Amino acid sequence: MRKVNILFLVGLCLGALVALVFVVAEPARHIVTALGPTPVAAAGSTDTSVSAPPPTSTPPSRTSGSPKTTPSSSAGKPSVDKTGQGDRTAALESLVPQGHVSAVVYDRTTGATTLSVNADRAYTSASLVKLLIAVAALENGNPAGTVKEMLSRSDDTTASTLWVANGETKIVTDAIRTMGLKETHAPTSPGRWGDTEITANDITRIYQYLLTDAPATVRTTILAGLHSATEFGADGFRQYFGIPDAAGPGNFAVKQGWSCCRPTRMLHTSGLVNGDRYIVTVLTEQPQSVDYDMASDQVTAVVKDLLPLLGK
Known part of the structure:
Protein backbone atom coordinates (compact mmCIF):
# COMPACT_ATOMS: atom_id res chain seq x y z
CA MET A 1 0.00 0.00 0.00
CA PRO A 39 9.66 45.65 -39.95
CA VAL A 40 11.95 47.86 -42.01
CA ALA A 41 10.32 51.21 -42.81
CA ALA A 42 10.64 52.66 -46.31
CA ALA A 43 12.93 55.69 -46.23
CA GLY A 44 12.36 58.90 -48.14
CA SER A 45 15.29 60.78 -49.60
CA THR A 46 16.56 63.98 -48.17
CA ASP A 47 18.77 66.86 -49.17
CA THR A 48 22.09 66.25 -47.46
CA SER A 49 22.97 69.93 -47.64
CA VAL A 50 20.01 71.26 -45.69
CA SER A 51 20.27 69.64 -42.29
CA ALA A 52 21.79 70.89 -39.08
CA PRO A 53 22.55 68.77 -37.16
CA PRO A 54 22.56 65.58 -39.28
CA PRO A 55 19.91 63.02 -38.35
CA THR A 56 20.69 59.96 -36.28
CA SER A 57 18.11 57.89 -38.15
CA THR A 58 16.12 57.93 -41.35
CA PRO A 59 12.63 59.34 -40.69
CA PRO A 60 9.71 57.20 -41.86
CA SER A 61 7.73 58.16 -44.93
CA ARG A 62 4.08 57.14 -44.97
CA THR A 63 3.80 56.33 -48.67
CA SER A 64 7.22 57.09 -50.12
CA GLY A 65 8.35 54.10 -52.12
CA SER A 66 4.85 52.66 -52.29
CA PRO A 67 3.22 51.46 -55.51
CA LYS A 68 1.66 54.04 -57.78
CA THR A 69 -1.96 54.68 -56.88
CA THR A 70 -4.94 56.49 -58.31
CA PRO A 71 -5.50 59.71 -56.35
CA SER A 72 -8.36 59.71 -53.87
CA SER A 73 -8.65 63.49 -53.72
CA SER A 74 -7.71 66.57 -55.68
CA ALA A 75 -6.33 69.96 -54.77
CA GLY A 76 -8.28 73.16 -54.93
CA LYS A 77 -11.92 72.96 -55.92
CA PRO A 78 -13.47 69.51 -55.61
CA SER A 79 -14.51 69.49 -59.26
CA VAL A 80 -11.97 67.76 -61.49
CA ASP A 81 -12.31 67.33 -65.22
CA LYS A 82 -11.79 63.58 -65.46
CA THR A 83 -12.12 63.37 -69.22
CA GLY A 84 -9.23 61.19 -70.35
CA GLN A 85 -7.83 61.19 -66.80
CA GLY A 86 -6.79 57.53 -66.98
CA ASP A 87 -4.96 58.07 -70.26
CA ARG A 88 -3.25 61.15 -68.85
CA THR A 89 -2.11 59.25 -65.75
CA ALA A 90 -0.65 56.45 -67.86
CA ALA A 91 1.08 58.97 -70.15
CA LEU A 92 2.73 60.84 -67.28
CA GLU A 93 3.81 57.66 -65.50
CA SER A 94 5.38 56.40 -68.72
CA LEU A 95 7.61 59.49 -68.73
CA VAL A 96 9.07 58.49 -65.34
CA PRO A 97 9.41 54.75 -65.98
CA GLN A 98 11.67 53.90 -63.05
CA GLY A 99 10.08 56.12 -60.43
CA HIS A 100 6.94 57.89 -59.32
CA VAL A 101 5.23 61.05 -60.52
CA SER A 102 2.41 63.18 -59.15
CA ALA A 103 0.89 66.22 -60.83
CA VAL A 104 -1.83 68.82 -60.28
CA VAL A 105 -2.91 71.65 -62.58
CA TYR A 106 -5.28 74.25 -61.16
CA ASP A 107 -6.89 76.94 -63.33
CA ARG A 108 -7.32 80.07 -61.24
CA THR A 109 -9.62 81.67 -63.83
CA THR A 110 -12.20 78.89 -63.88
CA GLY A 111 -11.56 77.74 -60.32
CA ALA A 112 -11.19 74.12 -61.41
CA THR A 113 -8.55 71.46 -61.00
CA THR A 114 -8.04 70.32 -64.59
CA LEU A 115 -5.52 67.58 -63.79
CA SER A 116 -4.95 65.45 -60.70
CA VAL A 117 -2.58 62.49 -60.98
CA ASN A 118 -1.42 60.59 -57.88
CA ALA A 119 -2.02 63.87 -56.06
CA ASP A 120 -2.12 62.42 -52.54
CA ARG A 121 1.11 60.44 -52.74
CA ALA A 122 3.69 61.60 -50.18
CA TYR A 123 7.20 62.84 -50.98
CA THR A 124 9.88 64.55 -48.96
CA SER A 125 9.74 68.22 -49.85
CA ALA A 126 13.39 69.12 -50.41
CA SER A 127 13.37 72.90 -51.03
CA LEU A 128 9.62 73.25 -51.62
CA VAL A 129 9.26 73.75 -47.86
CA LYS A 130 11.04 77.08 -48.35
CA LEU A 131 7.63 78.43 -49.34
CA LEU A 132 6.49 77.83 -45.76
CA ILE A 133 9.76 79.13 -44.33
CA ALA A 134 9.28 82.31 -46.37
CA VAL A 135 5.74 82.88 -45.09
CA ALA A 136 6.79 82.44 -41.45
CA ALA A 137 9.86 84.66 -41.87
CA LEU A 138 7.89 87.53 -43.41
CA GLU A 139 5.09 87.30 -40.86
CA ASN A 140 7.70 87.47 -38.09
CA GLY A 141 9.35 90.57 -39.53
CA ASN A 142 12.43 89.10 -41.20
CA PRO A 143 13.83 91.27 -44.04
CA ALA A 144 11.94 90.91 -47.33
CA GLY A 145 15.19 91.05 -49.30
CA THR A 146 16.59 88.07 -47.40
CA VAL A 147 13.46 86.02 -48.05
CA LYS A 148 13.34 86.94 -51.74
CA GLU A 149 16.99 85.96 -52.17
CA MET A 150 16.42 82.64 -50.41
CA LEU A 151 13.59 81.81 -52.81
CA SER A 152 15.10 82.99 -56.08
CA ARG A 153 18.43 81.18 -55.55
CA SER A 154 17.01 78.40 -53.35
CA ASP A 155 19.66 79.26 -50.77
CA ASP A 156 19.96 76.47 -48.19
CA THR A 157 22.13 78.44 -45.77
CA THR A 158 19.61 81.26 -45.52
CA ALA A 159 16.76 78.75 -45.28
CA SER A 160 18.44 76.99 -42.34
CA THR A 161 18.94 80.31 -40.54
CA LEU A 162 15.31 81.34 -41.05
CA TRP A 163 14.07 77.85 -40.13
CA VAL A 164 15.74 77.98 -36.73
CA ALA A 165 14.87 81.64 -36.10
CA ASN A 166 11.17 81.10 -36.76
CA GLY A 167 10.43 77.96 -34.81
CA GLU A 168 11.64 75.01 -36.91
CA THR A 169 8.82 72.43 -37.08
CA LYS A 170 6.35 75.02 -35.73
CA ILE A 171 6.63 76.64 -39.18
CA VAL A 172 5.06 73.52 -40.69
CA THR A 173 2.45 72.89 -38.02
CA ASP A 174 1.32 76.53 -38.17
CA ALA A 175 1.03 76.34 -41.97
CA ILE A 176 -1.00 73.12 -41.75
CA ARG A 177 -3.56 74.96 -39.62
CA THR A 178 -3.51 78.32 -41.42
CA MET A 179 -3.49 77.01 -45.00
CA GLY A 180 -5.73 73.99 -44.49
CA LEU A 181 -3.04 71.50 -45.49
CA LYS A 182 -4.34 67.96 -45.19
CA GLU A 183 -1.40 65.73 -46.11
CA THR A 184 1.66 67.68 -44.90
CA HIS A 185 3.76 66.55 -41.94
CA ALA A 186 6.68 68.21 -40.15
CA PRO A 187 10.03 66.39 -40.29
CA THR A 188 10.75 63.83 -37.58
CA SER A 189 14.18 65.35 -37.03
CA PRO A 190 13.64 69.11 -36.40
CA GLY A 191 16.95 70.07 -38.03
CA ARG A 192 16.08 68.49 -41.38
CA TRP A 193 13.61 70.89 -42.95
CA GLY A 194 13.98 69.16 -46.33
CA ASP A 195 12.35 66.05 -44.83
CA THR A 196 9.00 67.79 -44.46
CA GLU A 197 6.42 65.47 -46.03
CA ILE A 198 4.24 66.95 -48.76
CA THR A 199 1.86 65.98 -51.58
CA ALA A 200 0.95 67.60 -54.89
CA ASN A 201 -2.45 68.41 -53.40
CA ASP A 202 -0.96 70.38 -50.52
CA ILE A 203 1.68 72.20 -52.58
CA THR A 204 -1.19 73.42 -54.75
CA ARG A 205 -3.05 74.54 -51.62
CA ILE A 206 0.02 76.51 -50.51
CA TYR A 207 -0.01 78.46 -53.78
CA GLN A 208 -3.74 79.06 -53.45
CA TYR A 209 -3.18 80.50 -50.00
CA LEU A 210 -0.34 82.72 -51.20
CA LEU A 211 -2.42 84.09 -54.06
CA THR A 212 -5.70 84.64 -52.25
CA ASP A 213 -5.35 84.67 -48.46
CA ALA A 214 -1.80 85.69 -47.53
CA PRO A 215 -1.16 89.28 -46.39
CA ALA A 216 -0.36 91.52 -49.35
CA THR A 217 3.24 92.14 -48.26
CA VAL A 218 3.85 88.40 -47.90
CA ARG A 219 2.32 87.68 -51.30
CA THR A 220 4.26 90.45 -53.06
CA THR A 221 7.65 89.41 -51.67
CA ILE A 222 7.22 85.70 -52.30
CA LEU A 223 5.92 86.15 -55.85
CA ALA A 224 8.82 88.50 -56.58
CA GLY A 225 11.23 85.78 -55.47
CA LEU A 226 9.51 83.13 -57.57
CA HIS A 227 9.34 85.33 -60.67
CA SER A 228 13.05 86.06 -60.36
CA ALA A 229 14.21 82.46 -59.92
CA THR A 230 17.77 82.17 -61.20
CA GLU A 231 18.87 79.48 -63.64
CA PHE A 232 21.33 78.08 -61.11
CA GLY A 233 20.70 77.70 -57.40
CA ALA A 234 23.03 78.84 -54.67
CA ASP A 235 24.59 75.35 -54.64
CA GLY A 236 25.28 75.49 -58.40
CA PHE A 237 22.47 73.12 -59.36
CA ARG A 238 20.59 74.05 -62.55
CA GLN A 239 17.05 74.74 -61.41
CA TYR A 240 15.38 75.50 -64.74
CA PHE A 241 14.21 71.91 -65.24
CA GLY A 242 10.48 71.25 -65.40
CA ILE A 243 8.31 74.36 -65.64
CA PRO A 244 10.99 76.86 -66.77
CA ASP A 245 12.37 74.71 -69.61
CA ALA A 246 8.88 73.66 -70.72
CA ALA A 247 7.10 77.02 -70.47
CA GLY A 248 9.90 79.20 -71.81
CA PRO A 249 11.39 82.52 -70.65
CA GLY A 250 9.11 85.00 -68.95
CA ASN A 251 6.19 82.61 -68.58
CA PHE A 252 6.74 81.27 -65.09
CA ALA A 253 7.25 81.87 -61.39
CA VAL A 254 8.73 78.80 -59.73
CA LYS A 255 9.98 77.10 -56.62
CA GLN A 256 11.98 73.97 -57.36
CA GLY A 257 13.19 71.14 -55.15
CA TRP A 258 15.95 68.54 -55.44
CA SER A 259 17.47 66.10 -52.95
CA CYS A 260 19.30 62.81 -52.72
CA CYS A 261 19.87 60.07 -51.48
CA ARG A 262 18.25 58.30 -48.50
CA PRO A 263 17.82 56.16 -50.52
CA THR A 264 16.02 57.84 -53.44
CA ARG A 265 16.26 60.99 -55.53
CA MET A 266 13.58 63.69 -55.37
CA LEU A 267 13.07 66.27 -58.11
CA HIS A 268 10.11 68.66 -57.91
CA THR A 269 8.91 71.60 -59.99
CA SER A 270 6.11 73.91 -58.86
CA GLY A 271 4.79 77.35 -59.59
CA LEU A 272 2.71 79.60 -61.82
CA VAL A 273 2.40 79.60 -65.60
CA ASN A 274 0.84 81.83 -68.27
CA GLY A 275 0.38 85.13 -66.47
CA ASP A 276 0.03 83.35 -63.13
CA ARG A 277 -3.26 81.82 -64.30
CA TYR A 278 -2.27 78.19 -63.72
CA ILE A 279 -0.83 76.60 -60.60
CA VAL A 280 1.33 73.64 -61.66
CA THR A 281 2.82 71.06 -59.30
CA VAL A 282 4.90 68.08 -60.45
CA LEU A 283 6.62 65.88 -57.88
CA THR A 284 8.89 62.94 -58.71
CA GLU A 285 10.85 60.28 -56.88
CA GLN A 286 13.53 58.22 -58.62
CA PRO A 287 16.07 55.55 -57.69
CA GLN A 288 19.68 56.70 -57.36
CA SER A 289 20.46 54.94 -60.64
CA VAL A 290 18.60 57.74 -62.44
CA ASP A 291 21.02 60.66 -62.30
CA TYR A 292 20.02 64.31 -62.00
CA ASP A 293 20.41 65.02 -65.72
CA MET A 294 18.07 62.21 -66.71
CA ALA A 295 15.64 62.99 -63.89
CA SER A 296 15.59 66.67 -64.89
CA ASP A 297 14.81 65.78 -68.51
CA GLN A 298 11.98 63.52 -67.38
CA VAL A 299 10.39 66.21 -65.19
CA THR A 300 10.59 68.65 -68.11
CA ALA A 301 8.95 66.05 -70.37
CA VAL A 302 6.10 65.71 -67.87
CA VAL A 303 5.46 69.46 -67.86
CA LYS A 304 5.65 69.59 -71.69
CA ASP A 305 2.94 66.94 -71.77
CA LEU A 306 0.78 69.28 -69.68
CA LEU A 307 1.22 72.35 -71.90
CA PRO A 308 -2.13 71.89 -73.71
CA LEU A 309 -3.77 72.32 -70.28
CA LEU A 310 -1.84 75.55 -69.73
CA GLY A 311 -2.92 77.48 -72.81
CA LYS A 312 0.29 76.56 -74.60
Whole structure:
Protein backbone atom coordinates (compact mmCIF):
# COMPACT_ATOMS: atom_id res chain seq x y z
CA MET A 1 0.00 0.00 0.00
CA ARG A 2 2.89 2.35 0.88
CA LYS A 3 4.49 1.63 -2.51
CA VAL A 4 1.23 2.44 -4.25
CA ASN A 5 1.01 5.74 -2.39
CA ILE A 6 4.58 6.60 -3.31
CA LEU A 7 3.93 5.84 -6.98
CA PHE A 8 0.73 7.89 -6.85
CA LEU A 9 2.60 10.88 -5.39
CA VAL A 10 5.37 10.58 -7.99
CA GLY A 11 2.73 10.57 -10.74
CA LEU A 12 1.07 13.66 -9.33
CA CYS A 13 4.42 15.48 -9.21
CA LEU A 14 5.27 14.57 -12.79
CA GLY A 15 1.84 15.68 -13.96
CA ALA A 16 2.18 19.05 -12.20
CA LEU A 17 5.64 19.56 -13.68
CA VAL A 18 4.40 18.89 -17.23
CA ALA A 19 1.49 21.30 -16.75
CA LEU A 20 3.84 24.01 -15.48
CA VAL A 21 6.14 23.64 -18.49
CA PHE A 22 3.15 23.90 -20.84
CA VAL A 23 1.83 27.08 -19.15
CA VAL A 24 5.22 28.82 -19.28
CA ALA A 25 6.10 27.76 -22.81
CA GLU A 26 2.77 28.42 -24.44
CA PRO A 27 2.55 32.23 -23.76
CA ALA A 28 6.16 32.63 -24.86
CA ARG A 29 5.33 31.09 -28.21
CA HIS A 30 2.42 33.48 -28.69
CA ILE A 31 4.55 36.50 -27.77
CA VAL A 32 7.14 35.63 -30.41
CA THR A 33 4.44 35.00 -33.00
CA ALA A 34 2.70 38.30 -32.22
CA LEU A 35 5.84 40.37 -32.53
CA GLY A 36 7.19 38.68 -35.61
CA PRO A 37 10.26 40.08 -37.44
CA THR A 38 11.08 43.74 -36.93
CA PRO A 39 9.66 45.65 -39.95
CA VAL A 40 11.95 47.86 -42.01
CA ALA A 41 10.32 51.21 -42.81
CA ALA A 42 10.64 52.66 -46.31
CA ALA A 43 12.93 55.69 -46.23
CA GLY A 44 12.36 58.90 -48.14
CA SER A 45 15.29 60.78 -49.60
CA THR A 46 16.56 63.98 -48.17
CA ASP A 47 18.77 66.86 -49.17
CA THR A 48 22.09 66.25 -47.46
CA SER A 49 22.97 69.93 -47.64
CA VAL A 50 20.01 71.26 -45.69
CA SER A 51 20.27 69.64 -42.29
CA ALA A 52 21.79 70.89 -39.08
CA PRO A 53 22.55 68.77 -37.16
CA PRO A 54 22.56 65.58 -39.28
CA PRO A 55 19.91 63.02 -38.35
CA THR A 56 20.69 59.96 -36.28
CA SER A 57 18.11 57.89 -38.15
CA THR A 58 16.12 57.93 -41.35
CA PRO A 59 12.63 59.34 -40.69
CA PRO A 60 9.71 57.20 -41.86
CA SER A 61 7.73 58.16 -44.93
CA ARG A 62 4.08 57.14 -44.97
CA THR A 63 3.80 56.33 -48.67
CA SER A 64 7.22 57.09 -50.12
CA GLY A 65 8.35 54.10 -52.12
CA SER A 66 4.85 52.66 -52.29
CA PRO A 67 3.22 51.46 -55.51
CA LYS A 68 1.66 54.04 -57.78
CA THR A 69 -1.96 54.68 -56.88
CA THR A 70 -4.94 56.49 -58.31
CA PRO A 71 -5.50 59.71 -56.35
CA SER A 72 -8.36 59.71 -53.87
CA SER A 73 -8.65 63.49 -53.72
CA SER A 74 -7.71 66.57 -55.68
CA ALA A 75 -6.33 69.96 -54.77
CA GLY A 76 -8.28 73.16 -54.93
CA LYS A 77 -11.92 72.96 -55.92
CA PRO A 78 -13.47 69.51 -55.61
CA SER A 79 -14.51 69.49 -59.26
CA VAL A 80 -11.97 67.76 -61.49
CA ASP A 81 -12.31 67.33 -65.22
CA LYS A 82 -11.79 63.58 -65.46
CA THR A 83 -12.12 63.37 -69.22
CA GLY A 84 -9.23 61.19 -70.35
CA GLN A 85 -7.83 61.19 -66.80
CA GLY A 86 -6.79 57.53 -66.98
CA ASP A 87 -4.96 58.07 -70.26
CA ARG A 88 -3.25 61.15 -68.85
CA THR A 89 -2.11 59.25 -65.75
CA ALA A 90 -0.65 56.45 -67.86
CA ALA A 91 1.08 58.97 -70.15
CA LEU A 92 2.73 60.84 -67.28
CA GLU A 93 3.81 57.66 -65.50
CA SER A 94 5.38 56.40 -68.72
CA LEU A 95 7.61 59.49 -68.73
CA VAL A 96 9.07 58.49 -65.34
CA PRO A 97 9.41 54.75 -65.98
CA GLN A 98 11.67 53.90 -63.05
CA GLY A 99 10.08 56.12 -60.43
CA HIS A 100 6.94 57.89 -59.32
CA VAL A 101 5.23 61.05 -60.52
CA SER A 102 2.41 63.18 -59.15
CA ALA A 103 0.89 66.22 -60.83
CA VAL A 104 -1.83 68.82 -60.28
CA VAL A 105 -2.91 71.65 -62.58
CA TYR A 106 -5.28 74.25 -61.16
CA ASP A 107 -6.89 76.94 -63.33
CA ARG A 108 -7.32 80.07 -61.24
CA THR A 109 -9.62 81.67 -63.83
CA THR A 110 -12.20 78.89 -63.88
CA GLY A 111 -11.56 77.74 -60.32
CA ALA A 112 -11.19 74.12 -61.41
CA THR A 113 -8.55 71.46 -61.00
CA THR A 114 -8.04 70.32 -64.59
CA LEU A 115 -5.52 67.58 -63.79
CA SER A 116 -4.95 65.45 -60.70
CA VAL A 117 -2.58 62.49 -60.98
CA ASN A 118 -1.42 60.59 -57.88
CA ALA A 119 -2.02 63.87 -56.06
CA ASP A 120 -2.12 62.42 -52.54
CA ARG A 121 1.11 60.44 -52.74
CA ALA A 122 3.69 61.60 -50.18
CA TYR A 123 7.20 62.84 -50.98
CA THR A 124 9.88 64.55 -48.96
CA SER A 125 9.74 68.22 -49.85
CA ALA A 126 13.39 69.12 -50.41
CA SER A 127 13.37 72.90 -51.03
CA LEU A 128 9.62 73.25 -51.62
CA VAL A 129 9.26 73.75 -47.86
CA LYS A 130 11.04 77.08 -48.35
CA LEU A 131 7.63 78.43 -49.34
CA LEU A 132 6.49 77.83 -45.76
CA ILE A 133 9.76 79.13 -44.33
CA ALA A 134 9.28 82.31 -46.37
CA VAL A 135 5.74 82.88 -45.09
CA ALA A 136 6.79 82.44 -41.45
CA ALA A 137 9.86 84.66 -41.87
CA LEU A 138 7.89 87.53 -43.41
CA GLU A 139 5.09 87.30 -40.86
CA ASN A 140 7.70 87.47 -38.09
CA GLY A 141 9.35 90.57 -39.53
CA ASN A 142 12.43 89.10 -41.20
CA PRO A 143 13.83 91.27 -44.04
CA ALA A 144 11.94 90.91 -47.33
CA GLY A 145 15.19 91.05 -49.30
CA THR A 146 16.59 88.07 -47.40
CA VAL A 147 13.46 86.02 -48.05
CA LYS A 148 13.34 86.94 -51.74
CA GLU A 149 16.99 85.96 -52.17
CA MET A 150 16.42 82.64 -50.41
CA LEU A 151 13.59 81.81 -52.81
CA SER A 152 15.10 82.99 -56.08
CA ARG A 153 18.43 81.18 -55.55
CA SER A 154 17.01 78.40 -53.35
CA ASP A 155 19.66 79.26 -50.77
CA ASP A 156 19.96 76.47 -48.19
CA THR A 157 22.13 78.44 -45.77
CA THR A 158 19.61 81.26 -45.52
CA ALA A 159 16.76 78.75 -45.28
CA SER A 160 18.44 76.99 -42.34
CA THR A 161 18.94 80.31 -40.54
CA LEU A 162 15.31 81.34 -41.05
CA TRP A 163 14.07 77.85 -40.13
CA VAL A 164 15.74 77.98 -36.73
CA ALA A 165 14.87 81.64 -36.10
CA ASN A 166 11.17 81.10 -36.76
CA GLY A 167 10.43 77.96 -34.81
CA GLU A 168 11.64 75.01 -36.91
CA THR A 169 8.82 72.43 -37.08
CA LYS A 170 6.35 75.02 -35.73
CA ILE A 171 6.63 76.64 -39.18
CA VAL A 172 5.06 73.52 -40.69
CA THR A 173 2.45 72.89 -38.02
CA ASP A 174 1.32 76.53 -38.17
CA ALA A 175 1.03 76.34 -41.97
CA ILE A 176 -1.00 73.12 -41.75
CA ARG A 177 -3.56 74.96 -39.62
CA THR A 178 -3.51 78.32 -41.42
CA MET A 179 -3.49 77.01 -45.00
CA GLY A 180 -5.73 73.99 -44.49
CA LEU A 181 -3.04 71.50 -45.49
CA LYS A 182 -4.34 67.96 -45.19
CA GLU A 183 -1.40 65.73 -46.11
CA THR A 184 1.66 67.68 -44.90
CA HIS A 185 3.76 66.55 -41.94
CA ALA A 186 6.68 68.21 -40.15
CA PRO A 187 10.03 66.39 -40.29
CA THR A 188 10.75 63.83 -37.58
CA SER A 189 14.18 65.35 -37.03
CA PRO A 190 13.64 69.11 -36.40
CA GLY A 191 16.95 70.07 -38.03
CA ARG A 192 16.08 68.49 -41.38
CA TRP A 193 13.61 70.89 -42.95
CA GLY A 194 13.98 69.16 -46.33
CA ASP A 195 12.35 66.05 -44.83
CA THR A 196 9.00 67.79 -44.46
CA GLU A 197 6.42 65.47 -46.03
CA ILE A 198 4.24 66.95 -48.76
CA THR A 199 1.86 65.98 -51.58
CA ALA A 200 0.95 67.60 -54.89
CA ASN A 201 -2.45 68.41 -53.40
CA ASP A 202 -0.96 70.38 -50.52
CA ILE A 203 1.68 72.20 -52.58
CA THR A 204 -1.19 73.42 -54.75
CA ARG A 205 -3.05 74.54 -51.62
CA ILE A 206 0.02 76.51 -50.51
CA TYR A 207 -0.01 78.46 -53.78
CA GLN A 208 -3.74 79.06 -53.45
CA TYR A 209 -3.18 80.50 -50.00
CA LEU A 210 -0.34 82.72 -51.20
CA LEU A 211 -2.42 84.09 -54.06
CA THR A 212 -5.70 84.64 -52.25
CA ASP A 213 -5.35 84.67 -48.46
CA ALA A 214 -1.80 85.69 -47.53
CA PRO A 215 -1.16 89.28 -46.39
CA ALA A 216 -0.36 91.52 -49.35
CA THR A 217 3.24 92.14 -48.26
CA VAL A 218 3.85 88.40 -47.90
CA ARG A 219 2.32 87.68 -51.30
CA THR A 220 4.26 90.45 -53.06
CA THR A 221 7.65 89.41 -51.67
CA ILE A 222 7.22 85.70 -52.30
CA LEU A 223 5.92 86.15 -55.85
CA ALA A 224 8.82 88.50 -56.58
CA GLY A 225 11.23 85.78 -55.47
CA LEU A 226 9.51 83.13 -57.57
CA HIS A 227 9.34 85.33 -60.67
CA SER A 228 13.05 86.06 -60.36
CA ALA A 229 14.21 82.46 -59.92
CA THR A 230 17.77 82.17 -61.20
CA GLU A 231 18.87 79.48 -63.64
CA PHE A 232 21.33 78.08 -61.11
CA GLY A 233 20.70 77.70 -57.40
CA ALA A 234 23.03 78.84 -54.67
CA ASP A 235 24.59 75.35 -54.64
CA GLY A 236 25.28 75.49 -58.40
CA PHE A 237 22.47 73.12 -59.36
CA ARG A 238 20.59 74.05 -62.55
CA GLN A 239 17.05 74.74 -61.41
CA TYR A 240 15.38 75.50 -64.74
CA PHE A 241 14.21 71.91 -65.24
CA GLY A 242 10.48 71.25 -65.40
CA ILE A 243 8.31 74.36 -65.64
CA PRO A 244 10.99 76.86 -66.77
CA ASP A 245 12.37 74.71 -69.61
CA ALA A 246 8.88 73.66 -70.72
CA ALA A 247 7.10 77.02 -70.47
CA GLY A 248 9.90 79.20 -71.81
CA PRO A 249 11.39 82.52 -70.65
CA GLY A 250 9.11 85.00 -68.95
CA ASN A 251 6.19 82.61 -68.58
CA PHE A 252 6.74 81.27 -65.09
CA ALA A 253 7.25 81.87 -61.39
CA VAL A 254 8.73 78.80 -59.73
CA LYS A 255 9.98 77.10 -56.62
CA GLN A 256 11.98 73.97 -57.36
CA GLY A 257 13.19 71.14 -55.15
CA TRP A 258 15.95 68.54 -55.44
CA SER A 259 17.47 66.10 -52.95
CA CYS A 260 19.30 62.81 -52.72
CA CYS A 261 19.87 60.07 -51.48
CA ARG A 262 18.25 58.30 -48.50
CA PRO A 263 17.82 56.16 -50.52
CA THR A 264 16.02 57.84 -53.44
CA ARG A 265 16.26 60.99 -55.53
CA MET A 266 13.58 63.69 -55.37
CA LEU A 267 13.07 66.27 -58.11
CA HIS A 268 10.11 68.66 -57.91
CA THR A 269 8.91 71.60 -59.99
CA SER A 270 6.11 73.91 -58.86
CA GLY A 271 4.79 77.35 -59.59
CA LEU A 272 2.71 79.60 -61.82
CA VAL A 273 2.40 79.60 -65.60
CA ASN A 274 0.84 81.83 -68.27
CA GLY A 275 0.38 85.13 -66.47
CA ASP A 276 0.03 83.35 -63.13
CA ARG A 277 -3.26 81.82 -64.30
CA TYR A 278 -2.27 78.19 -63.72
CA ILE A 279 -0.83 76.60 -60.60
CA VAL A 280 1.33 73.64 -61.66
CA THR A 281 2.82 71.06 -59.30
CA VAL A 282 4.90 68.08 -60.45
CA LEU A 283 6.62 65.88 -57.88
CA THR A 284 8.89 62.94 -58.71
CA GLU A 285 10.85 60.28 -56.88
CA GLN A 286 13.53 58.22 -58.62
CA PRO A 287 16.07 55.55 -57.69
CA GLN A 288 19.68 56.70 -57.36
CA SER A 289 20.46 54.94 -60.64
CA VAL A 290 18.60 57.74 -62.44
CA ASP A 291 21.02 60.66 -62.30
CA TYR A 292 20.02 64.31 -62.00
CA ASP A 293 20.41 65.02 -65.72
CA MET A 294 18.07 62.21 -66.71
CA ALA A 295 15.64 62.99 -63.89
CA SER A 296 15.59 66.67 -64.89
CA ASP A 297 14.81 65.78 -68.51
CA GLN A 298 11.98 63.52 -67.38
CA VAL A 299 10.39 66.21 -65.19
CA THR A 300 10.59 68.65 -68.11
CA ALA A 301 8.95 66.05 -70.37
CA VAL A 302 6.10 65.71 -67.87
CA VAL A 303 5.46 69.46 -67.86
CA LYS A 304 5.65 69.59 -71.69
CA ASP A 305 2.94 66.94 -71.77
CA LEU A 306 0.78 69.28 -69.68
CA LEU A 307 1.22 72.35 -71.90
CA PRO A 308 -2.13 71.89 -73.71
CA LEU A 309 -3.77 72.32 -70.28
CA LEU A 310 -1.84 75.55 -69.73
CA GLY A 311 -2.92 77.48 -72.81
CA LYS A 312 0.29 76.56 -74.60
